[in-house]
Amino acid sequence: xxxxxxxxxxxxxxxxxxxxxxxxxxxxxxxxxxxxxxxxxxxxxxxxxxxxxxxxxxxxxxxxxxxxxxxxxxxxxxxxxxxxxxxxxxxxxxxxxxxxxxxxxxxxxxxxxxxxxxxxxxxxxxxxxxxxxxxxxxxxxxxxxxxxxxxxxxxxxxxxxxxxxxxxxxxxxxxxxxxxxxxxxxxxxxxxxxxxxxxxxxxxxxxxxxxxxxxxxxxxxxxxxxxxxxxxxxxxxxxxxxxxxxxxxxxxxxxxxxxxxxxxxxxxxxxxxxxxxxxxxxxxxxxxxxxxxxxxxxxxxxxxxxxxxxxxxxxxxxxxxxxxxxxxxxxxxxxxxxxxxxxxxxxxxxxxxxxxxxxxxxxxxxxxxxxxxxxxxxxxxxxxxxxxxxxxxxxxxxxxxxxxxxxxxxxxxxxxxxxxxxxxxxxxxxxxxxxxxxxxxxxxxxxxxxxxxxxxxxxxxxxxxxxxxxxxxxxxxxxxxxxxxxxxxxxxxxxxxxxxxxxxxxxxxxxxxxxxxxxxxxxxxxxxxxxxxxxxxxxxxxxxxxxxxxxxxxxxxxxxxxxxxx
Amino acid sequence: xxxxxxxxxxxxxxxxxxxxxxxxxxxxxxxxxxxxxxxxxxxxxxxxxxxxxxxxxxxxxxxxxxxxxxxxxxxxxxxxxxxxxxxxxxxxxxxxxxxxxxxxxxxxxxxxxxxxxxxxxxxxxxxxxxxxxxxxxxxxxxxxxxxxxxxxxxxxxxxxxxxxxxxxxxxxxxxxxxxxxxxxx
Numbered sequence: 001x002x003x004x005x006x007x008x009x010x011x012x013x014x015x016x017x018x019x020x021x022x023x024x025x026x027x028x029x030x031x032x033x034x035x036x037x038x039x040x041x042x043x044x045x046x047x048x049x050x051x052x053x054x055x056x057x058x059x060x061x062x063x064x065x066x067x068x069x070x071x072x073x074x075x076x077x078x079x080x081x082x083x084x085x086x087x088x089x090x091x092x093x094x095x096x097x098x099x100x101x102x103x104x105x106x107x108x109x110x111x112x113x114x115x116x117x118x119x120x121x122x123x124x125x126x127x128x129x130x131x132x133x134x135x136x137x138x139x140x141x142x143x144x145x146x147x148x149x150x151x152x153x154x155x156x157x158x159x160x161x162x163x164x165x166x167x168x169x170x171x172x173x174x175x176x177x178x179x180x181x182x183x184x185x186x187x188x189x190x191x192x193x194x195x196x197x198x199x200x201x202x203x204x205x206x207x208x209x210x211x212x213x214x215x216x217x218x219x220x221x222x223x224x225x226x227x228x229x230x231x232x233x234x235x236x237x238x239x240x241x242x243x244x245x246x247x248x249x250x251x252x253x254x255x256x257x258x259x260x261x262x263x264x265x266x267x268x269x270x271x272x273x274x275x276x277x278x279x280x281x282x283x284x285x286x287x288x289x290x291x292x293x294x295x296x297x298x299x300x301x302x303x304x305x306x307x308x309x310x311x312x313x314x315x316x317x318x319x320x321x322x323x324x325x326x327x328x329x330x331x332x333x334x335x336x337x338x339x340x341x342x343x344x345x346x347x348x349x350x351x352x353x354x355x356x357x358x359x360x361x362x363x364x365x366x367x368x369x370x371x372x373x374x375x376x377x378x379x380x381x382x383x384x385x386x387x388x389x390x391x392x393x394x395x396x397x398x399x400x401x402x403x404x405x406x407x408x409x410x411x412x413x414x415x416x417x418x419x420x421x422x423x424x425x426x427x428x429x430x431x432x433x434x435x436x437x438x439x440x441x442x443x444x445x446x447x448x449x450x451x452x453x454x455x456x457x458x459x460x461x462x463x464x465x466x467x468x469x470x471x472x473x474x475x476x477x478x479x480x481x482x483x484x485x486x487x488x489x490x491x492x493x494x495x496x497x498x499x500x501x502x503x504x505x506x507x508x509x510x511x512x513x514x515x516x517x518x519x520x521x522x523x524x525x526x527x528x529x530x531x532x533x534x535x536x537x538x539x540x541x542x543x544x545x546x547x548x549x550x551x552x553x554x555x556x557x558x559x560x561x562x563x564x565x566x
Numbered sequence: 567x568x569x570x571x572x573x574x575x576x577x578x579x580x581x582x583x584x585x586x587x588x589x590x591x592x593x594x595x596x597x598x599x600x601x602x603x604x605x606x607x608x609x610x611x612x613x614x615x616x617x618x619x620x621x622x623x624x625x626x627x628x629x630x631x632x633x634x635x636x637x638x639x640x641x642x643x644x645x646x647x648x649x650x651x652x653x654x655x656x657x658x659x660x661x662x663x664x665x666x667x668x669x670x671x672x673x674x675x676x677x678x679x680x681x682x683x684x685x686x687x688x689x690x691x692x693x694x695x696x697x698x699x700x701x702x703x704x705x706x707x708x709x710x711x712x713x714x715x716x717x718x719x720x721x722x723x724x725x726x727x728x729x730x731x732x733x734x735x736x737x738x739x740x741x742x743x744x745x746x747x748x749x750x751x
Contacts, residue, residue, distance in 0.1 A: 049735060052721035058643065060717065063651040180743025219737040349734045353741040386732050391716045395697055397625040397690060406631070406729065 006032040006251070007554060009272050009287035011258045011302065014111025015536050016523045016543040017293035018236025019154070021244040021252075023547035024291075029554055030249050032285055033241070034272060036257040036294075037107030040084075040114065040237070046227030047080045052386075055079045074102040074488055076115070080226045084108065084115050090438040094445045101446045102487040103297060109254050111295065112490065113235040113536075115225050118206045119379065120160045120537040121358070122151050122171040126365065126375075127531035134364065134373045137423045138528050141500045141509035144171065150541035150548075157243075158234040159212040160537070161355075162204030169375075170201075170360035170533070177209045178202045182350045182383035184339050184411025185357050191472035198362035203355040203379065206234035206537075215239065220352035222385075233354075256283070259441045260306045261290055261519065267310030269519045275439045289518045289550060293543065296524035297326075297429060300495040301444050303506075303521070304431045316496070316513035316521075322506050323495050324428040326448050327421040327530040331489035333458040334380065334416030335465040337476035338390055343410035350383020357381035359415070361532055363460070372456040376419035376532050378465065382412040393477060413474050417461035418489065420532040422453050427486075429495055448486045458483055491535050493524035511546035522546045602639045608649035609656065614663055615641050620679055621666070622715045624690055632729035635719050643718035662707030666693075669704060 007029035010020045021033045040046075052059040059079050060066075071088035086105045095101045106112045126133060128140040128147070148171070155174045163178035179202050181189065192200040207224065208217045218224075218232040231238030244250040255277040262284060264270040271286035292299035303322055306315035314322050361375035389412055391405045432445035462481045469476055486492075499505025502514035511526050513519040522543040524535055531538075607615055622635035622644070635641075648659050666689065670678040674685050681689070693708035700706040719725040726732050 051723075051726070051735065053723055053726075057647070057650070058717070058721040060647070060721075063647055063655070067652065180741060183744035183746065186744050220739075220741050221735055221737060223735070346730075348742070348745070349732060350741075350743075352734055352738050353743075386726065386730075386734055387720055388716075388730070391720065392713055397694055397712060398687075399627055399629050402626050402629060402634075402729070403631075 003286060006030050006285070006287035008032070008289040008291055008550070009034060009285055010291045010293055011272060012036075012111060012292065012294035012298065012523070013109045013236055013241065013252065013254075014106075014293065014295060014523075015113040015116070015234070015236060016539050017111070018113070018240030018244070019540050019543040020291045020293050020522060020547055021236075021250055022240040023544055024550065025244045025247040025249040027547070027551035027554070028249070029289075029551070031244065031251070032287060033244070033250060033252045034256050034258055034274060034285065035107075035109050035111075035252065035254045036277065037109065037111075037254060038277070039109045039252075039254045040227070042227060042229045045083065046229050048221055048223040048226045048228060050080060050226075070100065070102055072102075072104045072106075074104065074484075076117075076225065076490070077104075080223075081115055084227065091443075092435065092437060093443050094432050094435060096447055099447055099449045100485040101448050102485050103444075103446065103492070104487065104490045105295065105298075109241070109252065110235045110237040114227050114237075116235075116490075116536060117534065118224060118233050118354070119358070119534040120155070120162075120173075120204050120206045121360070121377070121533035122173055123147075123531045123533060123535075123538050124169050124171050126169050126361070127529060127533075130374065130529050130531075134368070136373055138497075138499055138504070140528055141498050141505075147538070147541050147545060150544040151537070153544050154537065154540045157213065158206055158239055158540075159208045159215070160204055160206050161209040163202055165199055165201050165360075167199055167201075167360050169362070169365055170377075173204065175204070176212065179205070179207075179209060179353055179355050181357070182381065182411065184383060184413050185381040187339055187411070188357065188381060188413055188415075188468070188472045192359060192468055194471070195468075198359060200357050200359050203358050203381075205355045207355065208232045213239075222351040222354050224354040253285075257439055257441070258294065258302055259439075261292075261302060261315050262286075263306070263308050263310055263315065263516070267308070267516065269315070269516055275441070277439075280439060289520065289554070291546075291550070292519070292521040292525070293523045296492045296495060297444060297446070299521050299523055299525045300429060301431070303496060304429075305442065311515065316506050316515045316519055318515050319503055319506060321425075321497065321504060323430050324425050325423040325494040325497055325528070326427040326429060326446070326486075326492065327423055327494045327527075328448070328486040329421060329489040329491045329530060329532060330376070330417065330419035330450060330454050330458055330483035332416070332484040333419070333462050333480055333482070334378070334414060335462060335469055335476050335480075336380075336382075336412065336414035336416075336478040337469055337474040338393070338410040339413050339473055340410045340475050341473055343390075343408040345407045346384050346409050349385060351385035353383070363457075369460070371460065372453045374420040374422070374453070374457070374532065376417040376457055376461045378415045378417055378461070380414040380416050382414050384409055384411060413469060413472065414478075415465035415469060417458060417465065418491075418532055418534070419454060419457045419461060419483075421486070421530045422451060423494055423497075423529055424451065427494075446487075450483055450486060454483065491524075491530070493527040493530055493535055496521050496525035497528040498526050499528060510549040511542065512549070520546055520550060602642060605639075605642050605646075607642075607645050610641075610645050610648070610659075614660075615645060617663055617666070617678060618644050620686070621690075621711055622718070624686060625712055625715045626719045633724050635715055638719050638722035638724040640715055640718035640722070643722070644714050647714065647717075658707070658710065662703065662710065665704050665707060
């Protein structure tokens with residue numbers, strides 16, 4: 001029986017896996033897209049038009065469960081989306097008791113691109129060349145100018161709505177029409193504009209504001225995070241995976257849990273060993289190239305698990321830094337309140353728009369702060385949604401109270417910071433061989449904590465958020481200075497970083513393993529620094545760029561191709 | 567997922583939520599909104615439920631615009647939420663209801679539900695007096711009661727569709743944004 005040898009095996013079908021599948025198949029390669037989870041059925045799995053009273057706990061979640069939210073339940077999942085995230089009991093991980101980490105995962109075709117926040121911002125040279133700017137850490141092995149054509153390519157294909165602002169730390173993209181502000185956001189924008197050293201713009205989001213490449217524009221139901229039956233925001237099953245299928249060169253194989261990259265007699269990658277999710281049977285697939293897009297920590301876990309005599313510390317780990325320099329953006333710090341001065345009755349709600357405002361990084365650009373390096377962006381804004389969040393703050397009870405809730409509805413307003421996390425060697429993951437997941441695969445041990453720079457940054461961010469909200473006339477009802485545990489932002493990145501020196505990095509500037517030339521890692525694991533902007537757009541651009549190099553190698557005939565050991 | 571029946575499981579799957587993810591909530595897909603007669607109290611006694619029902623209606627009453635918390639079955643929502651809360655939270659609810667009965671007995675030598683409207687309102691006014699800075703058990707219980715009533719009412723069909731007359735969660739042609747700048751602050 002002839003065993004199929006694919007030109008490339010892509011592990012993971014999320015935001016980056018979909019891009020690798022598309023680019024490589026469009027470039028002529030036969031690709032196997034291996035996915036641990038199941039294929040979703042939008043008719044059953046997407047509850048975007050459900051009402052709160054359709055849900056067992058009205059959408060609030062079961063009270064007892066809310067208090068112990070950790071792991072995937074601590075992210076943004078809710079009653080409407082629990083089934084779109086893993087059951088942590090199936091796929092546990094360990095942490096030291098004093099360093100909690102919320103590892104929020106989805107295992108399904110599309111990965112977390114089904115429920116992601118869709119915010120899409122380009123990194124700038126303040127990020128790619130951060131070490132040159134302030135002396136900390138390492139630069140990326142390329143500049144913004146090298147990645148710009150791939151940002152263009154990705155935005156053109158997936159569709160990103162936004163407004164060009166000419167702000168150096170937030171390069172403009174190729175945008176579909178921007179979304180509009182709520183009245184409350186216009187008040188906030190007036191206050192922010194008065195500072196002169198910062199801007200407020202409408203969120204740049206991977207939601208279609210007009211029909212785009214055969215996908216319908218958003219119909220403004222406001223519930224993107226629950227999945228979208230019209231495919232109107234970027235998810236790989238709505239966009240890149242169909243494009244890959246159209247080439248006739250894609251094989252999608254769900255329910256296949258990869259646990260090892262197999263190597264040949266020369267130490268080159270020759271395939272992937274996996275376990276069938278439903279039957280627990282062990283299987284192997286073979287390919288000339290292996291591209292890891294399994295998400296940051298799953299890609300690194302896979303590499304660490306892939307030990308052999310050629311790679312005793314895990315495939316691609318001759319440097320010893322595989323697993324190190326884990327980062328996540330800080331989340332949860334900010335302030336919120338209400339613009340109460342002319343609260344009034346509502347005849348049109350604002351919650352059809354699943355987007356907010358963005359204040360891009362304005363710290364440590366042309367001037368240097370004494371207390372911390374790098375910076376943060378704010379997401380926030382606000383409008384009047386279905387649930388009257390002001391009712392709790394409306395005094396009294398009875399008929400007058402009920403009338404006041406209805407007729408004096410203020411604009412909720414919020415500014416919350418997403419802050420850069422410095423890359424620290426001691427923030428790392430390793431394999432915990434004492435514990436196995438439901439399929440017998442050893443789990444990750446994760447040790448990660450925010451440091452002084454992050455906490456000082458958040459102090460400034462929250463002080464400043466309050467100042468800006470007050471300047472807009474808000475009555476502040478919520479303030480938080482303490483970031484949620486790392487991982488909660490679901491922007492976990494690093495642990496298989498790119499670099500220019502094989503002694504201190506895992507990948508070269510093409511996301512290629514220094515040690516194993518036919519192994520690539522193009523997801524967030526490859527990032528040497530975190531920036532402060534949402535990273536998924538950059539992961540997709542990095543993937544597209546790496547794929548161009550892979551295709552170039554493929555056209556040159558894969559010299560020294562591995563032999564499938566059958 | 568131990569005692570979910572097949573009919574309920576099918577309904578859960580049809581609603582698009584994997585049954586095994588819902589834990590103990592499997593009985594309540596016949597939601598309070600759709601078939602309140604089918605809901606069986608899980609935590610409060612019928613007498614406690616009747617008291618909660620009246621308290622909720624006093625907080626959000628029927629008016630010329632829309633029905634109140636009673637028609638929205640808020641007390642059943644409170645029962646569901648408290649039944650699924652930690653033991654100490656459950657105890658706070660029991661003891662809060664007891665403190666209301668004690669207050670009614672102290673002031674009017676009667677059970678709360680047997681007090682007339684003026685008397686019930688007097689008790690509620692006392693509970694709500696220090697709403698911004700509750701200082702005793704009764705005042706703290708008022709805050710919990712009010713919040714739970716708000717949560718149950720404004721997530722019910724009565725609250726959403728009849729009182730607020732919310733237009734949303736549906737297909738719309740556009741998001742027009744602010745129609746009257748200056749109205750937002």
